[in-house]
Amino acid sequence: MRPKKKLISLAVKEAQKSTFYFKLGAIGLYKGQVVSKAYNVSSSNPELKYFPSRFSFHAEARACIRAKKVDTIIVVRVNPTGLACSFPCSSCQKIMKKYGVKTVFYIDWLGNIQRLVL
Numbered sequence: 377m378r379p380k381k382k383l384i385s386l387a388v389k390e391a392q393k394s395t396f397y398f399k400l401g402a403i404g405l406y407k408g409q410v411v412s413k414a415y416n417v418s419s420s421n422p423e424l425k426y427f428p429s430r431f432s433f434h435a436e437a438r439a440c441i442r443a444k445k446v447d448t449i450i451v452v453r454v455n456p457t458g459l460a461c462s463f464p465c466s467s468c469q470k471i472m473k474k475y476g477v478k479t480v481f482y483i484d485w486l487g488n489i490q491r492l493v494l
Contacts, residue, residue, distance in 0.1 A: 378481070378489060378491075379450050379481050379489065383403055383405075383410070383450050384450065384452060384489070386401075386403050386410070386413065387401040387402060387403045387413075387450050387451065387452040388401060388452055388454055388459075389401065390402065390403070390413050390414060390415045390435065391415055391416075391435070391452055391453065391454040392415075392454060393415045394415040394416050394417070394435075395418070396416055396418075396432065397455075398416070398453060398455070398460075399415065399416070399453065399454045399455070400415060400416045400434060400435040400436070400451060400452065400453050400454075400462060401413070401414070401415045401435050401451070401452055401454070402414050402415070402435035402436040402438070402439040402449055402450065402451040402452075403439065403449070403450040404439040404440060404442065404443040404446040404448070404449055405446065405447065405448040405449070405450070406443065406445045406446050406447050406448075407447065408448075411443040411444070411445065411446055412438075412439045412440075412442040412443035412446065413439065413442075414435045414436075414438035414439040414442055415435050415438075416432050416433065416434050416435045416438075417432065417433050417438070418432060418433075434464075434465065434467075434468050435451060436449050436451045436464050436468045436471075436472060436480070437467070437468050437471045437472070439451075440471055440472055440474075440475035440477060441471075441475070443475070445476065446475055446476060446477055447476060447477060447478050447479070448477065448478065448479045448480070448481070449464075449472060449477050449479075449480045449481070450480075450481045450482075451464060451480065451481070451482050451483075452482070452483055453483060458487070459483045459487050460483065460487075461482075461483055461484060461485045462482045462483045463482050463484070463490075463492075464480055464482060464492070469492075469494060472494055473494050477494055478493065478494060479491060479492070479493055479494070480492040480494065
């Protein structure tokens with residue numbers, strides 16, 4: 377299964393809300409339905425207590441925390457020239473596993489959608 381273009385577009389719209397240079401957006405799905413949306417935010421955000429970083433709270437981790445149940449995450453990174461690599465960091469992978477995520481779709485270095493099974 378590959379995510380529909382509509383879901384990738386939704387993740388891009390979330391990423392564009394970020395004030396960071398590296399703009400990431402994530403969509404949380406449960407049984408194929410959108411259950412959460414998120415983008416990366418600064419360390420001053422009160423939700424950061426859930427994430428072990430002093431600089432930013434990553435979009436994919438926020439999408440998990442915002443959902444009651446989530447089994448799939450779609451994460452994209454947007455830069456001025458288009459989509460960029462959005463492979464989840466090890467901290468986000470741990471958080472996603474903790475919240476029950478089984479599959480992550482991300483953008484690789486060549487701009488292709490890839491699947492990561494957790």
